[in-house]
Amino acid sequence: NKKYDYLIVGAGPFGSIFAYEAAKRGKRSLVIEKRDHVAGNTYTHQEHGITVHDYGAHIFHTDNKEVWDYVNHFADFNNYQNQVIANYKGELYNLPFNMNTFYKMWGTKTPAEAAAKIEEQKKVAGINGTPKNLEEQAISLIGTDIYQKLIKGYTEKQWGRKATELPSFIIKRLPVRYIYDNNYFNHRYQGIPVGGYTQIFDKMLDNDLIDVQTNTDFFANKDEYLKEFPRVLFTGMIDQYFDYKHGQLEYRSLKFETETIDENNHQGNAVINYTDAETPYTRVMEWKHFEFGAGDEDKTIITKEYPAEWKPGKEAYYPINNAENNDMAKKYANEAKKVGNVIFGGRLGQYRYLDMDQTFHEAFEAVKKEFNLGSDFKFEEK
Numbered sequence: 141n142k143k144y145d146y147l148i149v150g151a152g153p154f155g156s157i158f159a160y161e162a163a164k165r166g167k168r169s170l171v172i173e174k175r176d177h178v179a180g181n182t183y184t185h186q187e188h189g190i191t192v193h194d195y196g197a198h199i200f201h202t203d204n205k206e207v208w209d210y211v212n213h214f215a216d217f218n219n220y221q222n223q224v225i226a227n228y229k230g231e232l233y234n235l236p237f238n239m240n241t242f243y244k245m246w247g248t249k250t251p252a253e254a255a256a257k258i259e260e261q262k263k264v265a266g267i268n269g270t271p272k273n274l275e276e277q278a279i280s281l282i283g284t285d286i287y288q289k290l291i292k293g294y295t296e297k298q299w300g301r302k303a304t305e306l307p308s309f310i311i312k313r314l315p316v317r318y319i320y321d322n323n324y325f326n327h328r329y330q331g332i333p334v335g336g337y338t339q340i341f342d343k344m345l346d347n348d349l350i351d352v353q354t355n356t357d358f359f360a361n362k363d364e365y366l367k368e369f370p371r372v373l374f375t376g377m378i379d380q381y382f383d384y385k386h387g388q389l390e391y392r393s394l395k396f397e398t399e400t401i402d403e404n405n406h407q408g409n410a411v412i413n414y415t416d417a418e419t420p421y422t423r424v425m426e427w428k429h430f431e432f433g434a435g436d437e438d439k440t441i442i443t444k445e446y447p448a449e450w451k452p453g454k455e456a457y458y459p460i461n462n463a464e465n466n467d468m469a470k471k472y473a474n475e476a477k478k479v480g481n482v483i484f485g486g487r488l489g490q491y492r493y494l495d496m497d498q499t500f501h502e503a504f505e506a507v508k509k510e511f512n513l514g515s516d517f518k519f520e521e522k
């Protein structure tokens with residue numbers, strides 16, 4: 141196709157940033173997207189004046205000033221801070237584990253008291269040597285009470301397996317804070333774009349040099365696309381691109397159930413985790429609280445998030461980075477290097493869990509490389 145310099149597969153953050161930056165450099169792109177909307181998993185829509193995140197809660201948090209300044213050019217960010225509540229059989233605790241959690245659990249008031257309590261619990265549990273499974277690993281890090289009430293049920297639901305049957309590497313460390321601070325993230329910059337994420341990618345793609353085709357799957361016409369386009373950016377699944385020749389990479393999926401309720405304020409917080417084993421969902425989001433209660437006064441929208449097995453054809457959310465999958469991903473990455481005219485990027489193209497800020501950074505790196513901008517180049521919006 142002589143009209144375009146690039147075919148971009150996927151209108152998520154990675155593909156959109158690439159198309160936008162290519163257009164700045166006079167290059168034309170056709171962006172194809174198999175869903176009926178742009179913005180990938182960050183997609184949000186409005187209902188009753190409330191911004192709903194369709195693929196799970198998205199909070200922008202970063203230490204990367206370049207990325208933060210850049211994304212702020214496309215939307216106004218509020219100063220939302222994620223502060224999650226855990227509900228264990230009706231008992232409420234603050235997350236992440238901090239002095240408020242410990243006070244509620246044990247009545248400890250000083251950092252020394254809390255640290256002593258955790259040490260005592262670790263000792264009683266008596267785990268010696270290398271932890272054999274996730275349960276032992278968690279107890280050796282935080283003791284039995286927090287493990288039993290706040291980790292065990294949640295983790296078992298998420299992975300669909302007993303904690304004693306899960307590998308210990310899933311929990312490498314557990315953030316423990318000996319301060320009264322409920323902010324989930326340690327990053328310097330954090331917020332939610334007022335009105336949602338979709339506007340960011342709409343603005344990037346609204347360009348004379350960019351055409352967008354939704355409801356279009358690359359694999360319906362892979363051979364023709366590769367013949368017609370001189371350069372391709374592919375942000376879909378890397379194993380599918382290579383016809384699964386080294387096997388199928390595994391993911392974890394999720395199921396979302398959204399309902400509108402005739403009530404102003406349903407749960408009083410943006411996110412509540414259900415950490416017992418019996419409640420079938422892992423968390424409930426109440427969307428208006430991400431924007432400080434914005435939206436109709438007599439309505440609220442909540443979404444229950446359920447863990448789900450992933451099978452081909454289902455939404456792939458989290459890569460399962462065990463040794464087997466990582467080895468396989470490496471083989472695909474080596475194949476990818478041999479394909480001269482295709483760039484592989486984004487969370488599915490790289491088989492990596494990427495937060496949004498990392499996705500922006502990775503897209504910047506790909507643009508620098510593609511346009512020979514040099515490693516010191518800074519992305520700035522005026």
Ligand code: FDA
Nearest residue numbers: 150152153154174180181196198199358376486487495496
């Ligand atoms: P993304 O998946 O967004 O986009 C890829 C696009 O390509 C999709 O639209 C897809 O339909 C399309 N596509 C795939 N194959 C195709 C094909 N064959 N043909 C055409 N189109 C195709 N990050 C963060 O910073 N804070 C947070 O709070 C969260 N929260 C969060 C919750 C959940 C549940 C998940 C799964 C993820 C997050 N994230 C997050 C991560 C965030 O979603 C992620 O960083 C970006 O979506 C990555 O952007 P990409 O463009 O790489 O992929």
